[in-house]
Amino acid sequence: MELDHLVLIAPSLAEGVAHLRAALGLEIPYGGAHPEMGTHNHLLRLGERVFLEVIAVDPAAPAPAHPRWFGLDDAAAVRAEWDAGRRLRAWVARSTALDPLLAAHGGLLGQAMRVSRGDRQWRFAVRPDGALPADGAAPCVIDWGERGCPAAAMPDLGARLESFTIEHPDPARLRALHAALGLSAGPELRQGPAIRLRAIIGTPSGPREIG
Template sequence: MLTLDHLAIIAPSLAEGAAHVRDQLGIDMPAGGKHPEMGTHNLLLRLGDDTFLEVIAVDPEAQRPPHPRWFGLDDPRAVRAAWDEGRRLRGWVARTDDLGAALARHGALLGHAVPVSRGDRNWVFAVPADGSLPAGGLAPSVMDWGSRGNPAAAMPDLGARLRSFGIEHPDPEWVSALHAALALRDPPAVERGARFRLRAVIETPSGLRTLT
């Protein structure tokens, strides 16, 4: 079974990602850390006891890794194009305690297991061979935190809570069938829309806000 773990804003830079969250949620996101295996860094915002929001971008101070980065970050033109179109919340991650079994069933979609780290934390993350988002972001990336579990409870609590997470797509039935095949627990609501878009409704100290 796969369970929603966190949402990802895929940004051209952390500064732009921070400004977007500040504009949409009225919150300054705390720093996260660096991922040396991927040449990326992030900001992190707690959205509950076991859910959080991440802004992730290429770390300009890091060496390029010898393998594709996650979240499609090796294609800066595509990242910029989506950003300029207003599609900024583009990734989501589900956790499992049996990543091997998930990849045995869906490895062609989800990718292969890659050990990664941030500070003193280590986990395993499934990355497609080309580093792209699974099904372009319609499916979650999948990971296993290991024995330490999701870190959200240890993050500063700034009063943000995830209230709903949904997907807009021209063929919602197909997307829902994909999620059913992946055995997602509490999958996102899928609604018909002119184009693919992720949307999260987040309760903040200043009221309900929508993040896209």
Template sequence: MLQLDHITVITPSLAEGVAHVRSCLGIDVPFGRAHPDMGTHNHLLRLGESVYLEIIAVNADAPRPDRARWFGLDDQADVRADWDSGRRLRGWVARTNDIDAVLAGHETVLGRKVAFTSANGSFCFAIPEDGSLPLEGAAPSVIDRLGKPPSVAAMADAGARLQSVMLEHPEPARVIALYRSLGIADPPVVVSGERLRYRALIKTPNGLRELT
């Protein structure tokens, strides 16, 4: 079984990502952590008991990794094009306790398992060979924390709570079928749209806000 772990704003720079989330939610999201193995860093915001928001970008001060970065971040021209077109909430991550079973038969879409060890413990993450977003972001990235729950309790809690996630897609039936085949619990609602675009409704101390 897969379930929503976090939603991801993929940004050309952390400053731009934080400013965008502030404009949408009225919340300043604090720094989270660096990812030395991927040459990236993030800001993190708790959105519930086991769900959070990640703002992620390339860390210009970190060495380039020896493999493709996750979330399509090596293609900065594409990241910038999406950003400038208003597609900033670009993906989501689903968690599992058995990543090998999830990837069996789905590696061409989800990628291959990569093992990481960080200050927060060991985990596995599925990354396509070229580092691109799975199915251009319509499919989730997959994480397996090897039996540990997500560390949302340690994240900043500004009173924001995720209400729903919606995906607009030109082929909604295809995406819905994939979600079913993966066994995702409570996946994003998928509707027809001209191009791939996520919208998240988030309850904040400033009222109900939309993050895109």
């Protein structure tokens, strides 16, 4: 597994895009809707194989019969985290061996579901309660299939991922978990009082931090 994308979980897409506009000085392009999840997103390319996503519940879409991904069904918790300044809440790692990975770690990562956006389809692991694995300290896992990561086809606005860090009360334990999952390229881990994700994004106007 390796890092695929970072995820801002927003109370609404408008709030998420406005926050990134202020934080990065960039207008993040619209991505699309996910009919299986009742969500929609905007996407920012951060390199050839990595990107940033801001995602929210799509109020125009019917609610799915199963839990949404990224804990988005718990609107109160999403709002509380957002208002507390914890907005970069999740990250996604890609794998080409999703089934054996979930056979070994399904209790943490969930089970594979087929998801789509426009003409693109992929498989994504979702926990039965829709919650983030290890409250965001562990990755959500995706298998893009033959088409691979879409980052290279996104508009290039000059943004690049310079660093991605997770603060955690026990970084050694988290490092062991990441190793057990087979993560080959992931975040830097640091000691902190609580789980907190931070990223430095290089932009045409200089490096900016989001968290």
